Amino acid sequence: MIQQLIQRMVDAGYTQNAAALEVLTADPLDLALHMEQVWNAGGHPVGPARQALLATGKFAAYAPPAGSRAWDHLGYSYALENTRAVQILRRVVRAFRAGETLGIPLADTQRWLDATECLLFGAANPLSPWLSTSEVRRPAEDVRRNAYDRVFGVQLAFGTDDNQPSTYDRPNVSNAQFVHLFEELLFEVWQAISNVKNSSGVNSSDDDRIYRIAQELQFTLQSRRQQQLLDREELAAATALGWTELSFNANTPFIRDCGVTGTDEASRCKSLGLKVGLPAHGKSEAMFAMAPDLSLFLRTLESDVVKKGTAWVLYLDQPPPASPPGAPTPIGEESRRLITEWAAATGKDLKVRAKPVDTARPRLVSVQ
Amino acid sequence: MRQQPPDEPRADSVESQERLAGMQREMDEMRVLVRQLIGTNAVENVLINGFCKLSAQLEPLAELTPPRRTPMDPKDMARLAHVRAELKRPSWIGTGSLEPPHPSWSTP
Numbered sequence: 195m196i197q198q199l200i201q202r203m204v205d206a207g208y209t210q211n212a213a214a215l216e217v218l219t220a221d222p223l224d225l226a227l228h229m230e231q232v233w234n235a236g237g238h239p240v241g242p243a244r245q246a247l248l249a250t251g252k253f254a255a256y257a258p259p260a261g262s263r264a265w266d267h268l269g270y271s272y273a274l275e276n277t278r279a280v281q282i283l284r285r286v287v288r289a290f291r292a293g294e295t296l297g298i299p300l301a302d303t304q305r306w307l308d309a310t311e312c313l314l315f316g317a318a319n320p321l322s323p324w325l326s327t328s329e330v331r332r333p334a335e336d337v338r339r340n341a342y343d344r345v346f347g348v349q350l351a352f353g354t355d356d357n358q359p360s361t362y363d364r365p366n367v368s369n370a371q372f373v374h375l376f377e378e379l380l381f382e383v384w385q386a387i388s389n390v391k392n393s394s395g396v397n398s399s400d401d402d403r404i405y406r407i408a409q410e411l412q413f414t415l416q417s418r419r420q421q422q423l424l425d426r427e428e429l430a431a432a433t434a435l436g437w438t439e440l441s442f443n444a445n446t447p448f449i450r451d452c453g454v455t456g457t458d459e460a461s462r463c464k465s466l467g468l469k470v471g472l473p474a475h476g477k478s479e480a481m482f483a484m485a486p487d488l489s490l491f492l493r494t495l496e497s498d499v500v501k502k503g504t505a506w507v508l509y510l511d512q513p514p515p516a517s518p519p520g521a522p523t524p525i526g527e528e529s530r531r532l533i534t535e536w537a538a539a540t541g542k543d544l545k546v547r548a549k550p551v552d553t554a555r556p557r558l559v560s561v562q
Numbered sequence: 563m564r565q566q567p568p569d570e571p572r573a574d575s576v577e578s579q580e581r582l583a584g585m586q587r588e589m590d591e592m593r594v595l596v597r598q599l600i601g602t603n604a605v606e607n608v609l610i611n612g613f614c615k616l617s618a619q620l621e622p623l624a625e626l627t628p629p630r631r632t633p634m635d636p637k638d639m640a641r642l643a644h645v646r647a648e649l650k651r652p653s654w655i656g657t658g659s660l661e662p663p664h665p666s667w668s669t670p
Contacts, residue, residue, distance in 0.1 A: 197651035197652065198648070198649065198650065198651060200651070200652055201650050201651050201652050204652055210652050210657075211657070211660045213652075214660055215660050218660075258648070262644070262647075262648045263648055264648045264649075266649065401631075443654040443657060444654060444657040444658065444659065444660050445658055445659040445660070446660055447660070450659070457658075458655075459654070486649075486651060489649060490645070490646070490649050493645050493648075493649060494642065494645055497641050497642065497644075497645050498638075498641070499634065499638040499641050499642045499645075501634075501635070501638065503631070503632040504631075504632060504633075504634050504635075504638065506631045507634070507642065510631075513633070513634075514631040514632075514633065516631075516632070516633045517633040517634070518633065518636075518639075521633070521634065521639055522639055522642045522643040522646060523646070524642075
């Protein structure tokens with residue numbers, strides 16, 4: 195949500211750095227209002243009072259067109275949250291608010307602190323009731339953990355801030371087979387990528403299998419999204435983690451005030467983690483790098499564009515020759531990067547099959 | 563006056579005979595090579611003609627196999643374009659410090 199807002203501001207004439215500074219130093223209420231605009235455009239119409247209020251926000255002119263789900267998939271939030279960046283920011287906020295161990299924050303950093311407390315840690319503001327937390331489900335991190343468990347059947351790689359096991363509400367249903375299917379799909383996509391230009395040798399790519407696994411994954415993901423279930427949690431997570439990512443995208447005012455610098459998101463996050471006594475995940479580079487590609491990949495799967503005969507959408511860089519002019523670019527480039535970074539983050543070599551396909555589990559559903 | 567014996571061949575005539583013999587040998591070898599080349603060409607010609615004929619006969623079969631990558635349905639193309647547009651984002655690779663704020667922004 196945050197990255198897409200910056201893109202829309204750039205499209206409207208801002209330079210990228212100026213847009214980022216505008217957002218990073220914005221009033222938290224303006225950001226919350228914009229989040230509601232994005233929610234409104236995403237097929238969740240709000241009432242007239244909220245409509246009138248939304249139009250008063252600073253970023254009202256940059257609302258996405260109606261019918262757009264202009265926020266990242268929950269997979270993006272999961273990849274970024276696994277870096278432990280949110281818990282590191284919690285310690286930074288606590289250090290700045292409780293004393294002067296990190297120095298005196300300048301005005302820009304104080305505004306960043308206001309927004310961070312609002313978007314990530316539930317500080318009261320006029321719109322806080324509209325976030326995904328409430329008296330019966332807090333804190334926000336536990337709400338996200340619950341959503342990751344339900345949609346992907348996975349948990350974060352760490353416990354709470356003080357290294358205790360997380361006590362989030364365990365769901366009674368979860369997509370436990372997601373990771374197995376997902377890695378099987380990435381393996382098949384890699385086989386296809388390797389054989390794109392192979393016209394005469396042995397060709398191990400299998401478009402039909404890619405289609406079947408993609409469809410099974412689509413069913414799996416959509417089974418947790420019936421009636422737009424978890425949409426609100428996904429948007430709240432994308433906003434929180436989008437804010438976190440933006441905070442590390444450059445040597446932002448708050449990064450400079452903390453006395454650290456870096457050349458990329460992961461190095462800044464790791465340096466800051468060391469400074470506040472909470473080490474970032476060792477594979478943070480891969481997680482930061484894969485997050486946007488994972489978002490696009492999963493959203494493409496959910497959008498039901500992978501059909502029989504069009505599995506190439508997942509592995510080609512250009513539409514096939516018979517396509518009409520103006521056909522959209524397939525996501526082959528993003529898939530290739532995702533495979534590399536997923537393998538780096540998990541330590542699993544997805545480019546070779548460790549053992550023959552086990553056809554007994556999980557079974558693919560029959561397709562009419 | 564001393565005379566050469568009549569039965570002893572002269573040195574230059576011996577040399578020319580050897581050269582002639584060498585040339586004869588080379589000619590024989592070349593003749594063998596040319597014969598071999600003519601034979602090979604004949605085999606190649608037969609093979610090429612055979613493959614061309616076979617290829618022409620099999621050509622109609624290519625139309626029987628469905629195209630492996632069919633173009634997307636226009637609705638799906640629109641949906642994919644929409645997904646890409648929704649998630650479009652700036653690249654931050656190589657970004658160092660952010661520049662000063664936009665002129666319209668002012669500290670309260």
